[in-house]
Amino acid sequence: MGMTITEKILAKSAGKSRLTPGENVWLNVDVLMTHDVCGPPTIEIWKKEFGSEAKIWDKDKLVIFPDHYIFTENVHANRNVEMLRKFAREQELKNYYDPGTERYKGVCHIALAEEGFNVPGTVLFGTDSHTCTSGAFGMFSTGVGNTDAAFIMGTGKIWEKVPESIKFTFNGKMPEYLTAKDLILHILGDIGTDGATYCAMEFDGEAIESLSMYERMTLTNMAIETGAISGIIAVDKVTEEYLEGKVRGGYEVFRSDSDAKYLKTYSYDVSKLKPVVAQPHSPDKRALAGEVSGTKVTKCYIGSCTGGKITDFRFAARILSGKKVKLPTYIVPGSTSVAKMLTEETYDGATLKEIFLKAGCMIAPPSCAACLGGPSDTFGRSVDGDVVVSTTNRNFPGRMGSKNAGVYLASALTVAATAVKGSLADPAECM
């Protein structure tokens, strides 16, 4: 019996020749990532358990990206960033990216890719559920809590139950109105928010091969929304090109065997798929954008690890170029390099930033911002009975701030089309 890409990577990490789904194994971790919300409690647990003179298992393998609550007056939030700063100084961490300095990067999952921490064939853990994003690089990556992260900080090891895999194959050519966000929202609509609990989601097919790394990251990013432990896409030419100059030394490429065993397989023809939204209050409440077109909306939001990458802003610019928004439209680049690209990349003779400002959008510096609500002074946070159309990843009750608000999850194309129309729109209408 063959093995899946995930089983092969985990076997290597566990120092075994083969693994069977369901067995518990101890993994050797290649990179541990944390941020300002979960970093401070992780450090507290680590100190308590390993003593004040404790040493990190491998200082170069710990990466800290403060990104959640950065541009806020909240004293506790600022205290937490200060705690990380002090810790990084004490421990002489080279992979600490301090807010307020040129090293600040923005949202961790995008920064991990940009800074070359996503290395095919390796195992990455992070104190954030969207750590599964890194799986777009043919690696195993998943989220854990603070106790597990503290355990890794001290030992470099963690236990994990080997997951079964579910394969999603996307055939056909992507229509211009369709994005990776639509693909994952379709999957969620089909299998639900616990449809892949504890499983690894594996994506392949010619439509996946046609996607940029950033679009692939949108797919793997939302694997967690199905309950999956991870999402993964094998390395191809697109991956190799992205990684050139980013990863020092070589990396090992793994692929699933043709006779690997899957719990289930799904197949889609993307040329037949239409833009979709997830309606309040669950990521699996799928509706065709066309079906809910005209629904009242009060705010538009483009940002986050899911929908704040340069590809998302390219989609938005295609629709917002030369137009005015009819709704308050909040733009939050995922990282400082995405923010820089907005000032450099052009569409129809204007930079993306000029297009957004001319259209009447508001732009904030990179961070997680209102994706998860955050402190009361967070940019774009929902208030009262807001109805938000957003490129983010979750729309559970209260997720973007107000407990009385509703959030529609959508692609950047759908959000931009909605901003221009003034109510929920199908981007296919304006293309």
Place this chain on the structure above:
Amino acid sequence: MNNKITGRAYVLGDNIDTDQIIPAEHLVYSTSDPEELKNYGRFALSGVPPVEAGLPEGKKPFIKENGFTSEFSVIIGGSNFGCGSSREHAPLALMVAGVKAVIAESYARIFYRNSVDGGFVIPFETPVKLNNVFKTGDEVEVDFENNTITNLNSKKTYSLNSLGSVYDIVKAGGIFSYARNTGMLAR
């Protein structure tokens, strides 16, 4: 650990996500400072929409106004309990509020791991849904040698799934104690 937990049940629906268990705006408090830590109890389950809070009637707050701990020590949920973010503050908040065990048909992976590895609350899975047979306020007894939950009001007993491979970690009280017990970490 004791073999039995008795207390009052607080009943919730399916897909109770971590934003409902502890809304993100409260994640700023220290988890080690005893005074700040109390806030996690205060805001535990504060994101649950009122009509779904304390089923079947709803509108039963888990924490009374200005309170820091709950009168309920056993949560009975449905499927996919703890979905959403990786915040360990979720099982921590339930523990700080006084919860000892969660009973649910199924869990999201990270919440389940965090509950077990951090030793916060014991997450029991059930073979069938139980959030439609218990009412908020029922006196219950959880017996985890025999893997059962009994409604002390109606005297009916239901089975729980065995904790399986995580039993030893639960029994040790978390991953660090487990690793010390097994010699993986020095004592």
